Amino acid sequence: MSLTTDARKRLQAVLLAFALIFTLVTVPQAESASAAPLKGKLCRDVFNLPKPTGPQRTTMPDPAEIAALGELPLDYVNPAEPVRNAALPSDDPQEVRKDYGTKYRGKSVGTETHLFARWNAWLDKHPELKTKAQINAAFDGWRNSYVTVHDNNARGHALHKLIVEKLGLTGDDWLCEKTLGPKGKSVRVDIVHKTTKFAIEVKAGSGHTRDQLGRYKVLVENKTLSRTTYVHGQAPDKPTRDALKEAKMDSARIKVKPRITNIRPTFPGGCVSGMSVVQPAARCAPGPIDPSSKGQNSKVQDLAKQTGRTPAEARRYQNLPRELGARDWGFRRPGGIDWSTLELSYLEVDSGTGDVGYSFQADDNPDEAANPSFGGEETLDLSSDAFYTWLALPDEVFWVNLNPDHPDQVTDPLFADTKAARVLLEADLEMKRDFTRLTNPETEVGAAYWDSLRTNPDGSVCWPSTRQWIYAAPAKVRQEGDRLYILDAPMSVGKERMEFTNYPDGQEPCTASDEIMDHNFRMAQEHLAPVVEELINTDPKYADLRSVYRARVAAAWVKQRNEANPGPYDAIIDSGDASLWPEGTDWEAKDVWDDMMENDWTRVQFEVTREEIVNGEPWTWTYPIYGGVELDKSPRKQTPTEEFRRDHPELPQAVQESRVDVVSYGDEDAFVGGGTAQESVEPEPEPTPTPTPTPTPTPTPDDPPARKEPPLVATG
Numbered sequence: 001m002s003l004t005t006d007a008r009k010r011l012q013a014v015l016l017a018f019a020l021i022f023t024l025v026t027v028p029q030a031e032s033a034s035a036a037p038l039k040g041k042l043c044r045d046v047f048n049l050p051k052p053t054g055p056q057r058t059t060m061p062d063p064a065e066i067a068a069l070g071e072l073p074l075d076y077v078n079p080a081e082p083v084r085n086a087a088l089p090s091d092d093p094q095e096v097r098k099d100y101g102t103k104y105r106g107k108s109v110g111t112e113t114h115l116f117a118r119w120n121a122w123l124d125k126h127p128e129l130k131t132k133a134q135i136n137a138a139f140d141g142w143r144n145s146y147v148t149v150h151d152n153n154a155r156g157h158a159l160h161k162l163i164v165e166k167l168g169l170t171g172d173d174w175l176c177e178k179t180l181g182p183k184g185k186s187v188r189v190d191i192v193h194k195t196t197k198f199a200i201e202v203k204a205g206s207g208h209t210r211d212q213l214g215r216y217k218v219l220v221e222n223k224t225l226s227r228t229t230y231v232h233g234q235a236p237d238k239p240t241r242d243a244l245k246e247a248k249m250d251s252a253r254i255k256v257k258p259r260i261t262n263i264r265p266t267f268p269g270g271c272v273s274g275m276s277v278v279q280p281a282a283r284c285a286p287g288p289i290d291p292s293s294k295g296q297n298s299k300v301q302d303l304a305k306q307t308g309r310t311p312a313e314a315r316r317y318q319n320l321p322r323e324l325g326a327r328d329w330g331f332r333r334p335g336g337i338d339w340s341t342l343e344l345s346y347l348e349v350d351s352g353t354g355d356v357g358y359s360f361q362a363d364d365n366p367d368e369a370a371n372p373s374f375g376g377e378e379t380l381d382l383s384s385d386a387f388y389t390w391l392a393l394p395d396e397v398f399w400v401n402l403n404p405d406h407p408d409q410v411t412d413p414l415f416a417d418t419k420a421a422r423v424l425l426e427a428d429l430e431m432k433r434d435f436t437r438l439t440n441p442e443t444e445v446g447a448a449y450w451d452s453l454r455t456n457p458d459g460s461v462c463w464p465s466t467r468q469w470i471y472a473a474p475a476k477v478r479q480e481g482d483r484l485y486i487l488d489a490p491m492s493v494g495k496e497r498m499e500f501t502n503y504p505d506g507q508e509p510c511t512a513s514d515e516i517m518d519h520n521f522r523m524a525q526e527h528l529a530p531v532v533e534e535l536i537n538t539d540p541k542y543a544d545l546r547s548v549y550r551a552r553v554a555a556a557w558v559k560q561r562n563e564a565n566p567g568p569y570d571a572i573i574d575s576g577d578a579s580l581w582p583e584g585t586d587w588e589a590k591d592v593w594d595d596m597m598e599n600d601w602t603r604v605q606f607e608v609t610r611e612e613i614v615n616g617e618p619w620t621w622t623y624p625i626y627g628g629v630e631l632d633k634s635p636r637k638q639t640p641t642e643e644f645r646r647d648h649p650e651l652p653q654a655v656q657e658s659r660v661d662v663v664s665y666g667d668e669d670a671f672v673g674g675g676t677a678q679e680s681v682e683p684e685p686e687p688t689p690t691p692t693p694t695p696t697p698t699p700t701p702d703d704p705p706a707r708k709e710p711p712l713v714a715t716g
Contacts, residue, residue: 038194043169043176047161056171060198063252066231069166071653074233074256076158079109080150081262086115086143093135096120109150118146122323126316141313144305145320152321155258155660156204156329159233160190163202163254180224187215189225197226203330206234206664208243212328217247232330233258234657235650237364237664240330255653258660260297298674299661300342300360304376306334314374332662337670338363339376340543343550344383346655346673348483349558351567359655359673364664379547385581386420386548390555391569392578398552400424400589401469401628402432402596416589417582420548424629425592427536427545431470431493432596434532449527454516462510463520467498468529469628470536470545474637475553478644484557485651487639489550493533495525549631556634 044051089112090096100116102124107114119142129135164170169191178189191200201216208230219225229250230236236244236251244251308314318333339362346359360383365373390398397412400421415421440446455461473492478485497517512520536542562573644651650665657663658671665671 040175040178043164043174046176047164049170052170057168061167066252066254071255071257074158074258075261076154077262078151078154078260080147082110083115084147088139091136141305141317144302146324148302149321149324149326152329152331153327159204160202180219185215199225199228201230204233205329205331206237207330208240209328213243213247235664238667300672300674303334304380307339307376308374314372318372336365336368338365339373339379342379343547344554345486347554349567350482351565354568355676357675359658359671361669361671364668364670382419383547383551387551387555389418389420389578389581390552391572392575394574395632398631400428402428402593407593410589410593418578419583422583422587423544423548427542428629429592429596434535435528438528438531445531452523454519456512462512464497464517466495468495469630471630472634474635476639477636478639486550486553489553490537493529495529497521552631552634
């Protein structure tokens with residue numbers, strides 16, 4: 001068959017169009033797991049590791065193999081460590097700007113020239129900070145974020161290298177930091193096998209980001225990757241575990257013990273940090289009062305300073321890691337824990353070396369992205385100051401009492417000007433108000449209480465005046481040599497009959513038989529006291545009380561140990577001087593007594609109408625109570641070894657890891673701590689690679705390689 005020229009041209013056009021369609025349809029298959037090998041930089045070259053001499057690994061490590069590695073040391077250098085305690089060179093922002101400028105790129109991270117130039121550049125993007133006071137107040141938190149970001153980046157990089165090295169991913173088929181996916185939706189894959197397309201995402205922390213996980217899921221679904229495993233250096237938190245399970249991603253944990261190998265600067269003499277149980281003041285104080293001359297490494301303090309004092313400040317700090325070039329290594333941001341729930345839960349004191357370690361427990365913040373937690377400094381400062389107050393003063397002064405007859409006996413004068421005294425008095429008053437609220441028959445508890453009362457023959461109700469007070473129940477602890485685990489620290493409510501003379505105007509004590517009075521008193525114990533006790537041990541409004549009581553338990557343990565073996569707190573214990581930890585405001589102890597008398601004692605709280613009362617007329621009711629909080633004793637109950645290991649198998653490792661970073665614990669809790677600064681150590685020398693890697697270009701004076709600034713925006 002012969003074709004005309006026109007027909008031949010038409011056929012060629014059809015074939016060309018078909019070929020084009022076929023090409024467009026089959027392009028995605030080039031991205032499939034069976035497509036051509038990926039190209040990129042070998043992991044061994046990224047980390048300057050030698051080429052394996054034996055058989056090269058081609059299989060994907062499974063979680064069991066990773067777990068079998070045990071706990072591995074993770075040494076790394078934080079380039080920002082030298083400026084951890086740097087102060088602004090001037091309180092005039094214009095002077096700092098004039099001296100350091102805003103051009104930070106090419107300058108060495110961890111130098112003042114880089115730090116202050118970076119600070120000035122950041123200020124340019126935050127015009128809401130207008131006054132000198134606002135600007136200077138923001139610096140400490142910003143500087144801590146700067147140090148933390150570089151610490152996290154360095155630790156994440158070190159873990160990435162450790163995984164490559166320990167799992168044998170140094171062969172010719174393992175690529176690192178390979179970018180996959182379309183522009184705007186790409187992922188920088190930490191580790192990938194170039195033919196099987198197995199991928200590993202490294203997370204030095206406990207978390208994940210939803211956006212990155214979604215991009216990985218797309219890469220697996222469209223066959224760009226065949227399988228992805230998330231490997232965490234910390235136990236993944238519950239949201240991460242749930243998200244990985246939903247996305248059908250594998251998850252593994254590599255246990256590591258991080259250690260910064262460059263020198264951690266100590267705090268300047270006389271100006272101590274506070275907010276820790278290592279350095280005992282929240283302000284500059286005269287004289288060297290730090291129990292450890294080595295200074296401290298306090299992760300909890302670093303994070304607390306990055307929380308802000310208001311929701312707006314918290315959101316600003318929450319964005320700082322991204323603005324400072326943080327890679328996505330899965331670390332928590334400061335607002336990721338509920339700072340209002342922070343309680344001291346672990347303390348270790350080495351009497352020989354003077355070294356101290358500690359850890360605080362807090363609830364997770366489930367709404368971190370929208371509502372980051374704030375107020376970390378105040379909460380941590382309260383716990384620290386209370387701890388030192390409990391150490392410095394004798395146990396017998398730890399009481400408060402709100403008694404209408406005794407305005408001059410609100411608390412002991414030695415204790416009166418401390419934050420702990422304020423917390424105890426405010427809790428005492430709140431307890432009284434809770435008792436009053438619960439007796440209202442409009443409430444479920446109050447209705448049951450009123451129904452249980454016995455009345456006089458004329459139908460009137462009478463009950464005795466009472467004293468209710470908060471006292472320390474035995475704390476559940478585990479004591480192991482130099483270590484104390486505070487597993488639970490409940491408080492109880494005591495209640496007893498007590499007469500008084502200072503009745504509100506127009507009020508007189510009612511009368512009833514002893515049988516009726518005894519019965520009605522027992523009904524208050526049965527219906528009201530347990531509910532108030534539950535509130536004290538669980539309700540957010542008593543969080544400060546629970547915090548200072550945890551510190552009381554720890555301080556009592558330290559005091560007891562110090563009697564036999566004096567340690568780093570010896571000079572503070574029973575010194576009788578708590579002046580370094582004052583309330584710090586215009587508050588006075590009698591202010592709470594005045595508040596009670598004005599707003600609770602003489603004011604009608606509610607009215608009750610009872611059909612039994614004469615002519616059914618309503619009568620005004622006032623509930624007379626004494627009160628108090630007594631923490632002069634701090635009993636402890638030791639948890640047996642078998643029970644501790646059964647119920648808290650991961651706790652010892654969690655508190656140790658928390659000295660470096662926030663550690664998830666269970667489904668809803670987290671630990672974060674600190675301790676005496678580590679001694680500086682010399683890092684191990686890098687192995688000589690085979691073959692010799694491509695040499696690093698000679699740096700210019702403006703671009704030193706050792707501390708090169710990471711990109712402003714990067715993904716892990």
